[in-house]
Amino acid sequence: MGSENDALAVVLIHGLISSPKAWKDFVRLAGTDPDLRSVRILPFAYSSPKLRLNPLSRIPDLDDIADSLRGYLRVEAAEFGRLVLVSHSQGGLVIQRHLARTLSRGEGLDLARIRQIVLFACPNNGAELLLSLRRAWLPHHPQDRGLRPLNSQVQDAQSRVVNQIMHAETVAPHECRIPIAVYAGASDNIVPRASAQGVFKEAGVLPGNHKTIIRPDSHDHRSYTTFKHHVLSARAVVEDAPTLSAAASATAAAVTDGPRPRPSGDAHGLRRLAAEFGWGGETVELVDFRKNLVSLTGLLDGVPPAERRVLGALLDHGTGAVSHKHWGECVYRMPLPQLQHVLNISAARLTEHLRALEGRELVRRTAQDGEAPAHAETDGRRDSMDAYVMGRLRAFCHARGVDLEGMIARLDLTALG
Numbered sequence: 425m426g427s428e429n430d431a432l433a434v435v436l437i438h439g440l441i442s443s444p445k446a447w448k449d450f451v452r453l454a455g456t457d458p459d460l461r462s463v464r465i466l467p468f469a470y471s472s473p474k475l476r477l478n479p480l481s482r483i484p485d486l487d488d489i490a491d492s493l494r495g496y497l498r499v500e501a502a503e504f505g506r507l508v509l510v511s512h513s514q515g516g517l518v519i520q521r522h523l524a525r526t527l528s529r530g531e532g533l534d535l536a537r538i539r540q541i542v543l544f545a546c547p548n549n550g551a552e553l554l555l556s557l558r559r560a561w562l563p564h565h566p567q568d569r570g571l572r573p574l575n576s577q578v579q580d581a582q583s584r585v586v587n588q589i590m591h592a593e594t595v596a597p598h599e600c601r602i603p604i605a606v607y608a609g610a611s612d613n614i615v616p617r618a619s620a621q622g623v624f625k626e627a628g629v630l631p632g633n634h635k636t637i638i639r640p641d642s643h644d645h646r647s648y649t650t651f652k653h654h655v656l657s658a659r660a661v662v663e664d665a666p667t668l669s670a671a672a673s674a675t676a677a678a679v680t681d682g683p684r685p686r687p688s689g690d691a692h693g694l695r696r697l698a699a700e701f702g703w704g705g706e707t708v709e710l711v712d713f714r715k716n717l718v719s720l721t722g723l724l725d726g727v728p729p730a731e732r733r734v735l736g737a738l739l740d741h742g743t744g745a746v747s748h749k750h751w752g753e754c755v756y757r758m759p760l761p762q763l764q765h766v767l768n769i770s771a772a773r774l775t776e777h778l779r780a781l782e783g784r785e786l787v788r789r790t791a792q793d794g795e796a797p798a799h800a801e802t803d804g805r806r807d808s809m810d811a812y813v814m815g816r817l818r819a820f821c822h823a824r825g826v827d828l829e830g831m832i833a834r835l836d837l838t839a840l841g
Contacts, residue, residue: 432539432659433464433504437493439513439545444469446512449639453648463655464504468496470518486514486577490521498534508540508658510651512638513615516546517578523602524581527588530597535589539658541604542651544630545637547615548582548606548622582623590624605654607647609637724832727784734777735786736829737766738800757801760789 434454436447444467451467454460470489484492501507511519519541526535585604592599606627608620614634621627630637630647640648724732741763742756758766764774778800781787789797 430506431464431504432462432506432508432655433466433501434508434510434655435497435501436465436467437509437511437515437518438467438469438472439511439515441472442512443472446638449641450510450648450651453640453643454652457643457652460652460655463659466496466501468493472514486517486521487525489518490525493518493522494526505537506658507538508542508655509538510542510544510654511546512544513546513634516543516548517581519543520578520581520585523589524584527584527598527600532588532597532600533595535600535602536595538600538602540654541602542654543604543606543620544647545609545612545615545620545634546606546622547619548578548624549619586623605650607637607650609633612637723786727781727786731777731780732832733829734763734767734774735781735802736832737763738787738802739832740829741766742801755801757790757799759799760797763800 436444436450438444438446447465447467451465454463454465470492471484497507509519523535526532588599589602590604592601595601604624606620606622606624607630608615608617608627609632610629611632612620612634617627617629628650630650631645632639632647637647640646640651642648643652727735738758739756742758760771760774764771767774778787778789782789787800787802790799790801791797
């Protein structure tokens with residue numbers, strides 16, 4: 425079984441002029457499904473009234489709701505190392521706005537524990553039906569504006585989702601790859617399939633209209649089986665999956681020359697990353713992943729454990745920032761006194777290790793206007809510190825409480841081939 429930090433929760437986000445009650449059928453069915461016994465269902469609530477007459481109150485807009493979702497995930501869902509976000513209608517726009525705003529703040533690492541997003545009947549291209557009536561009925565409703573076709577804020581958020589989520593290559597402050605599944609109702613005349621698909625590659629079709637698509641009446645209803653499929657896929661590498669599948673292991677072995685020694689616990693943990701990110705089944709992606717592990721071992725080859733520990737502490741505790749010279753590659757930075765405190769070593773010993781790491785172009789010390797060095801940071805360049813591997817490794821370890829510093833310090837390089 426997975427550790428406590430491998431716990432999985434499904435966060436449900438409802439739509440316009442709705443409430444968490446919209447998910448009652450999913451909640452009931454999941455609660456009686458033995459296959460989902462270990463999965464927690466967390467319905468997220470936000471205010472979405474038809475109108476508000478109190479002059480001291482206002483209806484929250486999508487940015488407000490997205491920031492509320494951010495707080496909910498950080499507090500109510502803090503104990504879960506893995507999350508699946510499932511939405512209906514406007515809830516999908518809330519998710520996309522949350523992703524976009526998180527990335528714009530350089531907090532992409534916070535998204536790493538989201539393993540799957542499922543959008544039911546999301547108006548990605550807007551909802552045309554009764555648009556003129558809605559404008560008359562809800563002329564100033566801040567949430568309805570997000571449902572109108574060609575809404576600029578919705579398009580801006582989707583642009584970030586496409587470029588920095590769907591096409592992301594790593595987990596870094598400004599990008600994080602997350603699978604997104606999109607579904608339309610076969611008889612939905614509010615959000616037809618073309619709108620549900622929007623910028624996404626394709627949209628599945630499920631029975632029902634705009635409301636009934638999320639009202640499954642049995643465990644065999646296709647909306648529920650689809651929901652369950654995505655939840656189980658997100659959980660598949662959590663429980664009883666410490667190693668790659670036999671097929672994937674064979675593929676991994678095939679990309680190295682000669683027999684591979686049995687991995688140590690730390691190397692085993694690194695190879696498990698392939699499964700953790702769902703890369704155990706596709707040969708091309710697994711080969712690409714192993715190439716990055718080889719890159720990592722090449723970086724650390726010959727680095728003494730004490731120096732690796734300094735590098736590990738910098739990666740584990742440092743503040744991430746995107747390199748201005750190499751966009752999308754993350755640099756981790758720490759004040760020298762803080763790094764010394766974390767390592768519990770003398771200033772002289774820390775200086776000695778940092779000089780050695782600088783010689784290997786893995787770390788550099790920075791100062792201002794000729795003053796003594798005040799910070800240490802990773803080099804962040806592809807030919808030295810591989811940002812792709814380190815971003816993945818850091819996000820994986822932070823989401824599960826794994827000792828990244830110790831893993832790097834103790835890594836048995838020979839075990840990875």
